[in-house]
Every structure is written in C-alpha cells, then in structure tokens.
Amino acid sequence: MAFSSTGWVTVCAAKAGNAPSMYLYKTADTQATVNTADYFLSLKDTLKVGDIIFVYDTTTPSLVLTYVNAVSSTAVDIADGTTVSATDTD
Numbered sequence: 050m051a052f053s054s055t056g057w058v059t060v061c062a063a064k065a066g067n068a069p070s071m072y073l074y075k076t077a078d079t080q081a082t083v084n085t086a087d088y089f090l091s092l093k094d095t096l097k098v099g100d101i102i103f104v105y106d107t108t109t110p111s112l113v114l115t116y117v118n119a120v121s122s123t124a125v126d127i128a129d130g131t132t133v134s135a136t137d138t139d
Contacts (some may be wrong), residue, residue: 050078054109060103069099069116079106080113081129088118090127096120102127 053076060071076083083104089096096117106114115130 050076050082052091054091057092064073067099070097071103072099073103073105075105075107077106077108079108080104080111080132083113084127084129086126087124089127093120093122093125094130096125104130 056075057109058073060073062070074083075137082088083106098117098120100117102115102117104115106113112133113130113131115127117125118128119126
C-alpha cells in the first residue's frame, strides 16, 4: 500500500532549535512496507532528519519506534526501527 495522511498525526512539533518533532502513524501496512525508501516522500517538506515516528501496524498489531535518517528534495528514508513489544499475562 502507500502512505495515507488519514493515519498521520503530529504529536509535538519543534518550534525552534534542533529538537525533533514527533509523529504517530497508524496503518495496516507492515513495518517492512513502511520502511521502504520514499514511503513518506509526500512529507519531504515536513520531515527533518532526527524526527521521531511511532508506527502502529493495525494488522499485526505492533508498535515500531523509528526516526527519519535522510531527507532531500527527492527522497525520504527512515531507520528500520525497533519493535516495542509487550506481554499481557492476564
């Protein structure tokens, strides 16, 4: 599938300096799909290197913490990310 802005939410936006912005993205796409080069290309004017993205995969379900590691006028790339796992023993 492709990026859908309906699942994109700004958690906090850096107003000044070098602080990263944080975003939440809810999707049925797998992390492998989301991690494909240029998946977030339509956000190239919004994202900057170091911005943090929480990706919630509704299919698995799982949560991946990742960040933007490259942005240019023609490309956006994110790190592979770390899956945040939890147990529910009740």
